Amino acid sequence: MSLEFGLAIENHHVAFSGFFILICTCIIPFLYLRTSSHPKPAKPNNLFARGPKQFKASRTAVKVDAEWTSTRELEFYKELYFKLQNLEEHSDTIPIARQAFLVLLSQALEDYVKAPDTNILSIKHFDKEELARFLQSHQDDVTARYHQYISRRQLGGPRELFQDRQEAGNWLREIAPLKLVDGAWLGHLNKITMPFSLRQIVKQTWQVFTEELGNGNRDQHHVKVFEDLLGEFEPELPSPTTKAILHPRYKLGSLKYWRAAVAQLLVALFPQEFLPEILGFNMHFEALQLDTMQAAKELPEVRLNAYYFLLHVSIDNSHSGHAAMAMESAADYIQHVAETEGQVAAEVAWKRIQAGYIFSEWQAQKGNQTTNILALLNEDSCDRLESKVLAIFGSKVQAAHRLHCGSRVKMGKRSLNEWLDPEAFSSEEWQLGFLRCLSTCKPWVYAGDSQKSKLIQELQWGGKMYGSFTKSELETLELWINTLGYDRNPFYYSFIAPATDSLCQASDSDTEKNVDSVLAVANNIETSSLLPGNQLGKDANLNLPLLFPLWFTQCCLLESFLYAPGRTSDKIGCAVVRFLRAQSGFEAEDMIVTGTDEPRMAENGGIVEFGLEMIRRASLPTPQGLNDLLSRWPSEFATTMLKLASSPIQNFGFLLGMSMAFLELQETLSEFPNSGLLCPKSRERLSSLVRRQYQCLQVCLQEIPTGDARHSDFNRGYGMAKAEIHRCSGSTV
Structure with missing residues (x-):
């Protein structure tokens, strides 16, 4: 029976409903008795697998299926919400999180390219003035609708x-x-591992994040302000970082808002890879929204504190607030890419910023629709491919043991021989690290192009590993290799075409030039790295090859503590905000x-900027x-x-102790001018920053309660770092 014929019958139901019901009453028992003795056919997996007759299923059944899909999707987001705020215990979530982000991002883009003239896609090529006009137009639209809303209310209209x-x-x-x-969409942004050339752009954007956290003032912390408001209904509300918050008893949220919350956590997760998308997301999310203004008016009318919403009307303003800062960051980034990588790369960067903007707007406008994300994730074969690839290498390590000991090939920080050590390769974490490094190790692997990849060439006839x-x-x-980066979400990658390497990274040619410049001074490093006189040891020499790695890496110690805003609203969290x-x-x-x-400008430099100044004054390549x-x-x-810092909650005591030891190193360099590493103005500023950091660590x-194990961890961390810092004095090693 064709679908059209089935629909025709359905139309006749209206005219002959009574007769049809009578026939059904007679026939259904007969059919039941006839078919009950035969095995039932397997239930199709999805709508598109059903035969034409099955389209006549009742609307009630369809509704139940939709509700079931929505419920499963809701539970998926709630679980992800918890895990993304507790990553050190759930690091295995990261691959699925990246996959989910790209699935949602691609769907948002597909929805929006259908009407590009009605959204930010109308700006075909980046132009700062055109972008400013677009954002102003958005604000004008919101304020016009708010004016209409106020007019309705003044005429006696109800709350809306x-x-x-x-x-x-x-x-x-x-x-x-x-x-x-x-604020979570910026939670992973200010990392020491970001390229130094992006420091100013990242810093300006991260300032938005710290202001969302009240700049370390607990009473001004946005999450705390909202918790206080919600506490009038749920005085025992658990922390949003705990699994308890997911319990149905609290009746929190709908699919739209759980997904929107997860979207914030997802977009933040990969700042090295998706910085343009973060900047675009930030630009939309900080724009003025109508429901925020309506809530600021209506909540006091029902005797509730509206300050959370008033706060966001004012602090997000487009003149000097977060909206203005977000637009400037995006414009600065485009300019940076154009200057360092060229106009083609800048056009790609603009598309990626648009993608991030759309991702945020899509959550707000179309967040009620289900995405069937679970089916999309399950259909993806990349994870299975990765498992097969790891199984292949795992089966080879014994046969290849020590065969590559003469190879100079390095992936990441390890040689090929080290990666393929049988004992180390038995670790799942080691295997994932190997695969991650291999997938980005040019020329051995070019994502999406196996025939260009040297690994494949060496395994074929004529290659050394044939x-x-x-x-x-x-x-x-x-x-x-062919599916790397492209198979999971082809629409996103086709949208940002022409595809390039991550725009956060330096180009291959720039890297090669920098490596050459480093090698050019390698023979002179032993003499140029020794500078006399400092508190690390009287009449001792300062060993710069040991000092510089420690100086820059110290910034990692507490930076990951902030990625979950709900964990930063107590006194310790606020102190860490001020410290950073x-x-x-x-x-x-x-x-x-x-x-x-x-x-x-440079006058408000921090630890990284002081480190770069020391390198310049030592006449070393930046x-x-x-x-x-x-x-x-x-x-x-x-x-x-870096490893300890990746688990900031578990290792908090160690990290505090290490941070305290590095404050003493900072103080040393700020107080002794004969080190020659910093100018007088920088030493004065560093001294001021040391005092501020010290006060925060003391808080x-x-x-930390007396008897808490974190106190002993503090002492151990302090001792470890102090001993390593002391090695910076003396002869070069």
């Missing part, structure tokens, strides 16, 4: 978000998941936010980033610091 206090409470519960991670992999193993490797602000060179906190008044610096001056202790220590 909610009618009474109970409905207001329900509305606040609904939006709660989103508000309880306020015969070491079977035909099926080689085909698996080729398929894996000082370390980044922000001015001392005030009760009034600085907004765009925060100085943007590194592009921490990875570049550590490849020039390897430091096992710096690597240890953290005072808040």
Whole structure:
């Protein structure tokens, strides 16, 4: 029976409903008796697999299926919400999180390209003035609708978000998941591993984040302000970083707001890879929204505190507030890319900023629709391919053991021989690290192009490893390389075409030039790295190859503590916010936010800027980033610091102790002018930053209860760092 014929019958139901019901009453028992003795056909997996007759299923059944899909999707987002705020315990979530981000981002883009003239896609090529006009037009539209809303209210119209206090409470519960991670879209941004050339752009954007966290003032912390408001309905509300917050008893949120909250956590997760998308997301999210203005008016009418919403009307303003800062950051980034990578790369960067903007807007406008994300994730074969690739290499390590000991090939910080050590390769974490490094190791692997990849060439006839992999193993490797980056979400990658390497990274040619310049001074490093006189040891020499890795890497110690805003609203969290602000060179906190008044030049430099000054004054080539610096001056202790810092909650005591030891190093360099590494003005500023950091660490220590194991961890961390810092004095090693 065709679909058209089925629909025709359905139309006849209206005219002959009584007759049809009578026939059904007679026939259904007969059919049941006839078919009950036969096995039932397997239930199709999806709508598109159903035969034409099955389209006549009742609307009730379709509704139940939709509700079931929505419920499963909601539970998926709630679980992800928890895990993304507790990453050190759920690091295995990162691959699926990246996949989910790209699935949602691609769907948002597909929806928006259907009408490009009605959204930010109407700006075909970046132009700052055109962007400013577009954003102003958005604000004008919002304020015009607000004016109409006020006119309706003045004429006696009812409240439009909610009618009474109970409905207001329900509305606040609904939006709660989103508000309880306020600022999270920038939570992973200010990392020492970001390229140094992007420091100023990242710093300006990260300032928005710290202001969302009240700049370390607990009473001004946005999550805390919203928690206090919600507490009028749920006085025992658990922290948004705990699993308890997911319990249905709290009746928090709908699919739209759980997904929007997860979107914030997802977009923040990969700042190295998706910085343009973060900047675009930030630009939309900080724009004025109608429901924020309506809530600011209606909540007091039902005797509830509206300050959270008033705060966002004012602090997000487009003149000196977050909206203005967000647009400037995006424009600065485009300019940076154009200057360093060329106009084609800048056009790609603009598309990626547009993608991030759309991703935020899509959450707000179309967030109620289900995305069937679970099916999309399950259909993806990349994870299975990765498992097969790891299984292939795992089966080879014994046969290849020590065969590559003469190879100079390095992936990341390890040689090929080290990666393929059988004992080390038995670790799942090691295997994932190997695969991650291999997938980005040019010329061995070019994502999306197996035939260009040297790995495949060496495994084929004429290559040095011909015969070491079977035909099926080689085909698996080729398929894996060809699907890298493109298979999961082809629409996103086609949207940002022409595809380039991550725009956060330096180009290959720039890297090669920098490596050459480093090698050019390699023979002179032993003499140029020794500068006399400092507190590390009287009449001792300062060993710069040991000092520089420690100086820059110290910035990692507490930076990951902030990525979940809900964990930063207590005294310890607020102290860490202030500590990191000082370390980044922000001015001392005030009760009034600085907004765009925060100085943007070198005079408000922080630890990184002082390190770069020391390198310049030592007449050494400027590194592009921490990875570049550590490849020039390897430091096992710096690597240890990075590893400890990746688990900021578990290792909090160690990290505090290490931070305290590095304050003493900072104080040494700020107080002794004969080191010659910093100019007088920089030493004076560093001294001021040391005092601010010290006060913050003292608050953290005072808040840790007596007898807590973190106190002993503090002493151990302090001792470890102090001993390593002491090695910076003396002869070169």
